Amino acid sequence: xxxxxxxxxxxxxxxxxxxxxxxxxxxxxxxxxxxxxxxxxxxxxxxxxxxxxxxxxxxxxxxxxxxxxxxxxxxxxxxxxxxxxxxxxxxxxxxxxxxxxxxxxxxxxxxxxxxxxxxxxxxxxxxxxxxxxxxxxxxxxxxxxxxxxxxxxxxxxxxxxxxxxxxxxxxxxxxxxxxxxxxxxxxxxxxxxxxxxxxxxxxxxxxxxxxxxxxxxxxxxxxxxxxxxxxxxxxxxxxxxxxxxxxxxxxxxxxxxx
Amino acid sequence: xxxxxxxxxxxxxxxxxxxxxxxxxxxxxxxxxxxxxxxxxxxxxxxxxxxxxxxxxxxxxxxxxxxxxxxxxxxxxxxxxxxxxxxxxxxxxxxxxxxxxxxxxxxxxxxxxxxxxxxxxxxxxxxxxxxxxxxxxxxxxxxxxxxxxxxxxxxxxxxxxxxxxxxxxxxxxxxxxxxxxxxxxxxxxxxxxxxxxxxxxxxxxxxxxxxxxxxxxxxxxxxxxxxxxxxxxxxxxxxxxxxxxxxxxxxxxxxxxxxxxxxxxxxxxxxxxxxxxxxxxxxxxxxxxxxxxxxxxxxxxxxxxxxxxxxxxxxxxxxxxxxxxxxxxxxxxxxxxxxxxxxx
Numbered sequence: 001x002x003x004x005x006x007x008x009x010x011x012x013x014x015x016x017x018x019x020x021x022x023x024x025x026x027x028x029x030x031x032x033x034x035x036x037x038x039x040x041x042x043x044x045x046x047x048x049x050x051x052x053x054x055x056x057x058x059x060x061x062x063x064x065x066x067x068x069x070x071x072x073x074x075x076x077x078x079x080x081x082x083x084x085x086x087x088x089x090x091x092x093x094x095x096x097x098x099x100x101x102x103x104x105x106x107x108x109x110x111x112x113x114x115x116x117x118x119x120x121x122x123x124x125x126x127x128x129x130x131x132x133x134x135x136x137x138x139x140x141x142x143x144x145x146x147x148x149x150x151x152x153x154x155x156x157x158x159x160x161x162x163x164x165x166x167x168x169x170x171x172x173x174x175x176x177x178x179x180x181x182x183x184x185x186x187x188x189x190x191x192x193x194x195x196x197x198x199x200x201x202x203x204x205x206x207x208x209x210x211x212x213x214x215x216x217x218x219x220x221x222x223x224x225x226x227x228x229x230x231x232x233x234x235x236x237x238x239x240x241x242x243x244x245x246x247x248x249x250x251x252x253x254x255x256x257x258x
Numbered sequence: 259x260x261x262x263x264x265x266x267x268x269x270x271x272x273x274x275x276x277x278x279x280x281x282x283x284x285x286x287x288x289x290x291x292x293x294x295x296x297x298x299x300x301x302x303x304x305x306x307x308x309x310x311x312x313x314x315x316x317x318x319x320x321x322x323x324x325x326x327x328x329x330x331x332x333x334x335x336x337x338x339x340x341x342x343x344x345x346x347x348x349x350x351x352x353x354x355x356x357x358x359x360x361x362x363x364x365x366x367x368x369x370x371x372x373x374x375x376x377x378x379x380x381x382x383x384x385x386x387x388x389x390x391x392x393x394x395x396x397x398x399x400x401x402x403x404x405x406x407x408x409x410x411x412x413x414x415x416x417x418x419x420x421x422x423x424x425x426x427x428x429x430x431x432x433x434x435x436x437x438x439x440x441x442x443x444x445x446x447x448x449x450x451x452x453x454x455x456x457x458x459x460x461x462x463x464x465x466x467x468x469x470x471x472x473x474x475x476x477x478x479x480x481x482x483x484x485x486x487x488x489x490x491x492x493x494x495x496x497x498x499x500x501x502x503x504x505x506x507x508x509x510x511x512x513x514x515x516x517x518x519x520x521x522x523x524x525x526x527x528x529x530x531x532x533x534x535x536x537x538x539x540x541x542x543x544x545x546x547x548x549x550x551x552x553x554x555x556x557x558x559x560x561x562x563x564x565x566x567x568x569x570x571x572x573x574x575x576x577x578x579x580x581x582x583x584x585x586x587x588x589x590x591x592x593x594x595x596x597x598x599x600x601x602x
Contacts, residue, residue: 053461056309063310070297090458108303194460235435235484
């Protein structure tokens with residue numbers, strides 16, 4: 001028996017042993033297949049999403065977004081931005097005086113984010129904070145939705161449910177006050193998607209949520225920075241953004257403030 | 259006479275391509291249907307969108323195109339240099355292209371036979387509507403910007419009877435404190451049903467219903483707001499009243515899907531005057547990839563329009579066909595001249 005045959009036999013034995021010790025699950029196979037398929041499909045999927053935005057309707061746009069996120073299930077920021085776009089559609093809000101459509105869209109968006117939790121891994125807490133933030137932004141945009149949610153305790157009760165889950169996962173009560181610090185990333189994602197009004201809604205909600213931060217000085221500074229960004233995005237170009245550019249927590253927003 | 263026809267390069271290549279491509283196409287169609295079911299995660303509350311199903315229709319179509327092109331290039335000995343039997347066939351076969359043109363036509367016909375059921379039947383299974391509606395991009399004025407300083411834009415509607423017009427402008431950075439821009443819509447000088455529409459973000463789609471009579475002009479008037487609106491080509495689309503057959507739409511899409519194969523095989527034929535089979539196959543494969551999956555040319559647009567229920571040749575697809583037809587025809591003419599020159 002040659003040395004090469006021995007090496008091959010040893011490799012085959014190791015493979016068999018590995019299979020016996022840790023048999024691969026369907027999830028592992030899916031992950032392995034995804035690693036090969038993803039680089040080949042992503043350029044076309046992104047192009048199709050852009051084409052849907054350029055010439056398709058909303059249903060096609062969100063279907064393309066789902067296809068994209070099926071390829072990248074762990075990209076929680078992507079899930080958040082698309083779900084927010086779905087829930088906070090300004091045009092539909094104007095034609096929905098009863099808030100029925102807004103309620104349906106909010107439920108769908110929350111179900112979307114809920115389905116993303118399975119693949120979120122260590123970013124599950126952040127995803128839950130994003131989910132907790134959404135009902136409040138939606139209610140700020142559509143007052144009729146707030147009335148609909150009032151029967152179940154309102155947007156705050158809905159948010160509380162997600163924050164309680166986040167607290168359980170993190171094991172720390174600071175999760176509640178941290179959600180306001182997610183606003184720059186979320187607003188940047190919406191601005192990148194061309195949703196200025198929705199980004200302004202997120203910033204306005206985050207400013208009001210800054211009051212939850214126990215460190216009063218930090219809360220005041222944070223709310224001031226957020227307000228500077230909000231005013232600049234609303235067209236007030238006289239605002240001095242020096243402090244915003246000095247604060248690395250606002251880095252996701254910098255490209256949109258030039 | 260019948261025997262001669264049966265031995266014609268057109269017939270021989272057609273039959274060969276059909277034999278070679280049928281099973282791969284059937285397999286790809288089955289795999290596409292299975293993969294679609296296995297990989298799509300439905301979400302209650304989201305509307306269905308047939309326009310997003312293009313990958314599942316492209317898969318068997320691309321397999322048909324690749325299989326037919328490869329079968330034709332490997333079958334007809336004169337498609338590439340230094341093939342076994344090339345000298346004998348060259349002596350026997352008449353015509354300026356020595357049968358390559360007929361082989362190309364045979365391959366295209368085989369592809370058409372294979373793709374017709376996909377474009378008409380499989381597309382319906384994927385959700386393509388049973389009827390098609392014409393969507394026409396309106397020609398834009400020379401400076402298609404709507405702002406406070408340039409408050410009016412006019413578009414010719416060409417005496418068509420329209421159902422609605424779809425506006426999707428690109429929004430510029432606000433010129434002052436951000437205020438959504440309100441636009442008044444006039445049709446033939448009178449206000450439209452949705453007289454005033456609002457734009458606050460880029461590529462926001464607004465549908466304006468129109469009266470059911472022949473219309474001449476559409477005029478957009480800036481009312482208020484700080485968001486400048488740019489209307490490039492494709493930003494104003496007229497949706498014609500009345501529907502056409504979805505089946506006929508599928509047939510037209512199948513014809514258009516032949517164009518990438520036509521260009522690929524014509525250029526392969528040109529390269530084959532001097533290059534050997536591996537080069538010819540690589541060139542044809544690359545060109546097909548770019549023309550189908552790559553989205554260059556009209557094939558991708560045709561599939562998308564078919565699944566969306568838009569009339570295939572009404573939009574930009576028609577104009578996108580012309581460069582492909584020209585490129586393929588030019589390649590065939592050059593191949594003809596080159597082969598004549600090399601044959602001397």
